[in-house]
Amino acid sequence: MTSLKEVQSKESQHPKQGRVFRSKKKKIGLDGTNIRSAKFALIPVFVLLFLFLGLPVINSIQLSFSRWGGLGPLEPVGFQNYTDLFADEQMRYSSRITVLYAFSVAIGVVAIATVLAAAVSASVRGHKIYKVIWFFPGIAPPTAVAIFWSSGFQPETGIVNTILGKIGLGGDHAWLASSETALYPVIFVGIWSAVGFAFLVILGAIEQIPISVREAATVDGANIRQQFFKITLPLIRPVMLIMLTLQIIWTFNGFTVVWAMTTGGPADSTSILPILAYKEAFRFGRFGTAAAMAVIAGIFLMIIGSIGIRLSRSEQR
């Protein structure tokens, strides 16, 4: 994944020693043996990346133009898989909800993380503890997390419903059981488990705002809210954008939480693209169409990714 640091480092507020060193770098950089070591050290990187990323992508594309049941030779079918998919209602539905799911989670995550980071950075008390605790949901294996929540959302027996019942909000909500509502608990869990990470990233960005800038604002009489909207937010916007982009990509690719909570159901209402592709390949034995789904999803993600990166870059300039 794109390194935030990569982008951050280009930010002016990021005091960089790197630039100073770059001039010195030449001195060692000219050292021929180090260049040779670099080439040597990079060989395994490129070989492995080619084997595990390059070849599979080529293979997926090839597969997407074929029919293959899981065994035996590929049977070329041209664009058949793609035309089938464009005509397929489930594919269109799944694409829609995948986008809905990815954007809802990403926006929710970044919004909550930003608010929390602002709140924590404003009041120093307990600062460190929150940094540790809020990342728990991101640490626990997503499978375990999803199993807990899916049992928690069961009507009557689930703990969420038990608690809602106790406080008078009704204890028999069956969100996961209806294709109208099943996506909401999934979005909730997606947000719940991802906020901790985004929080740390955004808090890191806030903490890099030089104290002098904030003090200046305080002297100017800005209250916490003004300070946040006028000073903090504009300065961390590039990081938020990158975080948003990455979160969209991760959620878009996310398989574990949805699979463990709903296996894509009921009636395929939560079958986001990775799940649809998994089912297409491994339940229906149509690996060609599954690969075509993956290629379409991949193209979409690359577009999202490049838009996100470009936006955050232009923000910085």
Place this chain on the structure above:
Amino acid sequence: MPRVLGKFFSNLGVLGWTALVLLPFFFIMLFGTKPTSQIYANPLGVIYSPAWSNFSNAWNAGAGDSTMGVWFINTFLLVGTALVVSLGVAVPAAYFTIFLPPKANRRVMVTVLAGTVVPAILLVIPFFKAYNQFGMLNKPIAAGVAYGVLAIPTTFLLMNRFFVDFPREILEAGLLDGLSNLRIFRRLVLPLSVGQIVSVGILTLIWAWGDSQIAIVLLQSQESQPISVGMLSFAGDFTTDLGTTFAGLSIAAIPPVILYIILSKYVTKGIALGGISK
């Protein structure tokens, strides 16, 4: 007055979120130690005599050679391999890359960066085909190699950032002492990079520990599965025995959390530095 109010709401938000984060863990452990009959009778009650047998039931559950203990071993094998591969390959490469001339450097960066945007969904089926062809399915270590390689781009980028900022004086001092480049790397650079390596490694660890998308495909037979995949079938094995199910969830969820608490200093630093694990 508004300032006080703002403080109040921000504190409320902070405490509310903390509760939302902690409650599930609380309930997982509460139910995990509670006799099943009491979970049904009074789920929220906190006074009960603990049923530790839940844990032994969960630990020994599963058919034949696919108990939680086995899943744990598989997870360790998988994650360990992933770490060895990603750190072993990416750290030296990330270090020596800083000496490349700017043009070559940029080319390396772009290639590696491209590696980070390939979605897993594109990889799963070809992985599966290839692993099958070479008879590598159902081998946690082989699957760990895939995880390791997928973590290389992120590891590389984060480590490279770190090495770019590495104090050159130290390197030059080493050079003056007549150390070879490799020695400088091993004797001077590596010991001073432990913190960064640990925090980058932990990001890989968290990801590989929790992911199931690749493992569910490459590790089909149950006795080869890591905990993230094994848990998927685990919940179904105990129909009404909620206590055991939750004990199982505790066993799966608590070790990484504890490990994290111990190493949290590195993790939070790693992430604040912009570490993004795949």
Place this chain on the structure above:
Amino acid sequence: MKKNNLPLSTPVTATAAVLGSAALLLGVLTSAPASAALGTAPVTLTVQYETTAAPEEKWKAIAKEFTKKYPNVKIEFSAITNEAKGGPNLQVLSSAGAPDIGLIPLNSNVYTQLVKNKALVPLNGIFAADNTVKRIGPPADTLKQADGNYYAAPHSVVFYNVLWTNPVALKKAGVTLPADKHLTNVTQLIQISKKCEKAGYAGLAMGGKTNFQASWMFDAMMPSAVSDAALNNYINSYKEDEKITAKWTDVGILKSLKALEQIAKGGVYQKGYLGMDLDQATAYFTSGKSCMLLGGTWMPGGAFEADTKAGTMKFTPGFAVLPSVVTGNRSTFTPYYGDAFGVPTKSKNQEWALELLRYSVSDEGQRIGVLEASGNFPAVNTVPKSAYTKIPKIVLDVLSHVEEYGAKSGWTSEVPGAYGQAFLNPLIQKLQEGKTTAAQIGKDLQAELLKVRKNGL
């Protein structure tokens, strides 16, 4: 009826009648020692089984006896999940690390592809020996492939679509079930559920989230609305060389689908059923929250026994049969013998694997493994009834009921999943939610049928 696909619809009573006499004769034959040509060199066999308790017990018991006979053989096990057995298992069975005996659900893509790509060792020897074809009965005909070979051996039979009942709840609700256990029509089922609801119970618990339960009931009720010939055609017409004589848009199908819709709309199922898997639904029933559970004959010896031991199940269940779609007809329980076993061509010990597989379908293997260890019914009809000692009483009652009223093949258990279960199940879920109509599903199925015939599976 050529290629009879109705394993037990041709009255099981007949089979049962033969049972007693034939068993005496055949029982002697089948336990004859195998050829000594296999040698005595040490060999390790790997057997694959699904990760629930019963199949493990089954194979362990068989392995124990087998290794007693052949001390040079060591048997290891490899577990596969319910999720994987019909999908990714294909690659496991065709890989270099394939087990010597693989689990092959007959209604899955795994079976279709393995047969198509000749990745299974023909089992003709097993079927020719020991009178196996006769002992298995009609399912053996289905198993014979177009090339004249057998590639998979059935191992046990279970019945699904059993409505397990909670007599305590029914009594409280003031419900008396018909003496023959057959619910007469859908309205009756809905009324029972209403009464249950008044008494504080859900009507029928089912795991709507699973990838099979929504379409199960179709298997039980559709045969009550179409002729046996039509059912046979629905089961076979996906094959290119079989003529389509029964259409999916025919009235019997529409009636069955409408019945399913009506049941869902009538509030028969527990709240949130589409978000629960079968295990959760089972727990819902055993903990006394519903009057009935849509289940199968493996439950009393499995989940029911475990929950009774754990103290969460506090009643002895009874059973009933799903309502008929057409007045005067009866729905039946549905037999499933589909978790069959085969020997992958990648197996390194094919001869020994075949010998073990042969032993597992012998009367002795079936008695020790299937009947005594797992509490399922044997796949062969020659194990004497006197050996049915470990089967829970209520399951024996279900069997007697089947012997009296027959059991018809379930469509989703017979046809390959990509066209059958995996295709139909989400559609039924949609129907239950009111997102599609019976007529539309009929059209979808018909279109899919033509597509499968044209493109193959």
